[in-house]
Amino acid sequence: MKPRARIHPWLxxxxxxxxxxxxxxxxxxxxAYESLFAWDMLTDPVYVxxxxxxxxxxxxxxxxxxxxxxxxSVLVVSGSMALGLGLALLLDRPGRFFAFVRGSxxxxxxxxxVAVALLWVxxxxxxxxxxxxxxxxxxxxxxxxxxxxxxxxxxxAGVTIWxxxxxxxxxxxxxxxxVPQSLHEAASLDGxxxxxxxxxxxWPLLKPTAAFVATTSLIVSFQxxxxxxxxxxGGPARATTLFVYAIYEQVFMNLSVxxxxxxxxxxFLVLCVLAAAQxxxxxxxxxxxxx
Amino acid sequence: MSASRAGRVTxxxxxxxxxxxxxxxxxxxVGCKRALRDDRGRVRLRLWFSLGxxxxxxxxxxxxxxxxxxxxxxxxxxxxxxxxxxLAKLRTAIAAKAAPALSHVVAEVVPYLxxxxxxxxxxxxxxxxxxxxxxxxxxxxxxxxxxxRPLQGIPLNRSTPLMYCNGDIFAKEGLRxxxxxxxxxxxxxxxxxxxxxxxxxxxxxxxxVALVGQAGGTVFDESGRATLGDEAGIRALKLWQDLVHxxxxxxxxxxxxxxxxxxxxxxxxxxxxxxIWTSTAYIRYLEDNARFPVxxxxxxxxxxxxVPTGGTFFVVVKQAPDEEKAAAARFLRFFCEAEQAAYLxxxxxxxxxxxxxxxxxxxxxxxxxxxNDAVAQAQLASVDPWPWEPLLFRIERDIVDPRLEEAVxxxxxxAGVLAEARMLAAxxx
Numbered sequence: 107m108k109p110r111a112r113i114h115p116w117l118x119x120x121x122x123x124x125x126x127x128x129x130x131x132x133x134x135x136x137x138a139y140e141s142l143f144a145w146d147m148l149t150d151p152v153y154v155x156x157x158x159x160x161x162x163x164x165x166x167x168x169x170x171x172x173x174x175x176x177x178x179s180v181l182v183v184s185g186s187m188a189l190g191l192g193l194a195l196l197l198d199r200p201g202r203f204f205a206f207v208r209g210s211x212x213x214x215x216x217x218x219x220v221a222v223a224l225l226w227v228x229x230x231x232x233x234x235x236x237x238x239x240x241x242x243x244x245x246x247x248x249x250x251x252x253x254x255x256x257x258x259x260x261x262x263a264g265v266t267i268w269x270x271x272x273x274x275x276x277x278x279x280x281x282x283x284x285v286p287q288s289l290h291e292a293a294s295l296d297g298x299x300x301x302x303x304x305x306x307x308x309w310p311l312l313k314p315t316a317a318f319v320a321t322t323s324l325i326v327s328f329q330x331x332x333x334x335x336x337x338x339x340g341g342p343a344r345a346t347t348l349f350v351y352a353i354y355e356q357v358f359m360n361l362s363v364x365x366x367x368x369x370x371x372x373x374f375l376v377l378c379v380l381a382a383a384q385x386x387x388x389x390x391x392x393x394x395x396x397x
Numbered sequence: 398m399s400a401s402r403a404g405r406v407t408x409x410x411x412x413x414x415x416x417x418x419x420x421x422x423x424x425x426x427v428g429c430k431r432a433l434r435d436d437r438g439r440v441r442l443r444l445w446f447s448l449g450x451x452x453x454x455x456x457x458x459x460x461x462x463x464x465x466x467x468x469x470x471x472x473x474x475x476x477x478x479x480x481x482x483x484l485a486k487l488r489t490a491i492a493a494k495a496a497p498a499l500s501h502v503v504a505e506v507v508p509y510l511x512x513x514x515x516x517x518x519x520x521x522x523x524x525x526x527x528x529x530x531x532x533x534x535x536x537x538x539x540x541x542x543x544x545x546r547p548l549q550g551i552p553l554n555r556s557t558p559l560m561y562c563n564g565d566i567f568a569k570e571g572l573r574x575x576x577x578x579x580x581x582x583x584x585x586x587x588x589x590x591x592x593x594x595x596x597x598x599x600x601x602x603x604x605x606v607a608l609v610g611q612a613g614g615t616v617f618d619e620s621g622r623a624t625l626g627d628e629a630g631i632r633a634l635k636l637w638q639d640l641v642h643x644x645x646x647x648x649x650x651x652x653x654x655x656x657x658x659x660x661x662x663x664x665x666x667x668x669x670x671x672x673i674w675t676s677t678a679y680i681r682y683l684e685d686n687a688r689f690p691v692x693x694x695x696x697x698x699x700x701x702x703x704v705p706t707g708g709t710f711f712v713v714v715k716q717a718p719d720e721e722k723a724a725a726a727r728f729l730r731f732f733c734e735a736e737q738a739a740y741l742x743x744x745x746x747x748x749x750x751x752x753x754x755x756x757x758x759x760x761x762x763x764x765x766x767x768x769n770d771a772v773a774q775a776q777l778a779s780v781d782p783w784p785w786e787p788l789l790f791r792i793e794r795d796i797v798d799p800r801l802e803e804a805v806x807x808x809x810x811x812a813g814v815l816a817e818a819r820m821l822a823a824x825x826x
Contacts, residue, residue, distance in 0.1 A: 146513070146791075147488055147492040148491060148492060148510070148513035148514075148515055149512065149514075161821070165821060233667075233669070255806055255807060339656065341799075341802060342806055343799075343802050343807055344799055344802075358489075359481055360794050360795035361790070361791055361794075362791070362795065
């Protein structure tokens with residue numbers, strides 16, 4: 107379609123471009139600028155060049171936060187996808203009972219993060235929680251789900267998976283229902299068993315759905331804040347200090363706007379790299395399909 | 398008008414109206430200015446506070462009493478979350494020039510806010526310099542050189558760490574509260590059983606500073622360099638590591654900040670910890686909720702006795718309107734009257750902040766009836782003042798606190814952890 111005037115595309119793009127400029131590009135530019143200063147919002151900023159970046163890199167904090175965040179994302183993405191797909195396959199059946207189960211599982215997704223986090227804090231209390239009671243009944247050793255530095259991140263990932271799996275399941279259910287029944291029938295006639303039908307019929311057609319679920323889960327995992335803030339406060343021993351929480355902690359708790367801005371800039375670059383990798387993966391898939 | 402002419406709202410008219418309304422709302426919001434007086438002509442004094450539970454009730458009762466004795470000022474108290482959340486909001490509000498006239502902040506923040514030029518000096522307000530504060534709890538004695546500076550912090554709820562022992566457990570075992578580090582270790586060993594820890598304390602800067610002082614160190618030297626206690630700092634950290642990992646007689650409570658403090662209290666009340674360190678602020682709470690006698694004792698000494706002070710100071714924000722600042726000073730004078738200061742202390746466990754309040758409590762026989770409060774009061778003799786150091790709070794929150802937790806939970810090399818902390822403390826940030 108050819109525009110009647112050269113300005114028309116810009117007029118169409120204008121509102122969203124203005125919003126992006128105001129709420130994304132300008133704040134990002136400001137963050138990049140402020141990352142070059144030592145500033146606490148109250149006293150005059152002191153220019154320190156790249157010292158904020160050097161400080162977070164040299165102390166190893168940056169790599170630890172990055173490692174934790176990526177580890178958390180891997181757990182959340184793989185966990186929510188596997189569980190979502192498994193549940194979708196299991197519950198893709200007619201009847202009120204299955205509808206009720208599907209609804210129950212999805213209900214966690216619509217509950218607020220704060221409520222979910224508070225609920226799990228109670229359930230996982232090492233002395234009085236339900237999880238502790240179960241462990242005691244089974245004569246298993248006491249586990250500090252939120253207090254052991256080796257267990258806390260996995261626990262938070264588990265809670266996040268519990269919360270978002272319902273959404274993944276619903277999206278996978280929609281994907282499953284879009285797979286033509288005739289393909290399954292043809293494969294059955296060719297002697298394919300259930301596993302082969304999933305491997306050669308369902309999964310290839312579910313790939314775009316899976317890519318969508320992976321993307322949304324990745325976004326959720328990188329945005330994780332409420333669950334950290336309420337369940338662990340970034341501890342124990344910083345074991346759950348993920349990127350967004352680290353930025354919040356630097357600016358609001360530690361009074362370091364410069365350090366927080368440096369972290370935000372690095373975070374933006376990490377997201378750019380991930381977005382580019384994902385785009386590339388999608389493009390190669392698209393090229394593969396065309397070929 | 399095109400919309401009415403057509404009998405229905407056209408798209409263009411709708412967009413124009415919506416844009417106009419948005420601009421008007423925006424303009425209104427930008428131009429809106431808060432009224433200094435309420436509809437009865439009283440000065441509106443905004444007070445941001447971060448006290449919960451009984452402390453909150455006591456503060457609000459004092460506000461109510463203030464309203465009962467005068468009708469020119471109306472205090473508007475607003476709860477702003479815990480100390481750290483409240484501080485974050487206060488800083489942001491100051492930066493946005495929307496801060497309340499009166500708030501309260503943890504002691505270690507006062508030098509930082511003062512250096513930033515955000516605090517009003519209260520010297521010029523009538524009667525403020527004459528308030529007979531208990532020196533170790535006031536700016537003059539809580540900070541090194543605090544008396545030589547403009548008066549910028551008025552003590553609100555002030556405390557020190559205190560040791561609390563489960564009277565039943567100690568009586569059953571025939572033990573007395575430990576008075577030295579060595580005794581503390583022995584008693585903790587003797588009292589640890591399956592399902593019960595001998596000792597528990599939040600792994601936090603405040604208690605570590607107490608240990609550093611007891612080991613003969615200071616966190617800052619006289620020149621303002623963050624030494625973090627040097628050898629004393631290492632000894633303090635190693636003591637915790639030994640209690641947790643080698644002797645296995647102390648539980649590092651889960652959670653950060655006040656979550657961990659709460660766990661310590663609950664473990665103590667539930668009989669899961671035989672003796673704990675926490676704040677004097679919890680005297681009433683622990684006494685009222687324990688099903689056993691609560692026995693308070695001074696913190697044990699190593700080479701000497703030492704405790705830091707804690708709690709918060711009222712501060713008046715410089716950028717607030719003059720009328721509101723004057724109202725704040727008047728409220729503070731009322732707050733510091735013996736009746737109010739004694740009321741806050743007797744109801745909570747925070748230490749009385751003025752000498753007339755102490756005298757009144759003594760005359761009323763309060764310390765005889767409440768020996769735990771007498772112990773807390775006597776321990777004031779061991780207070781080590783904080784340095785007047787603007788970086789104190791950042792070093793506490795950003796550098797030391799998280800490393801203490803890491804060093805204790807993961808049993809990291811204490812000397813290495815503190816050397817790294819010292820290096821980071823010397824950096825701008």
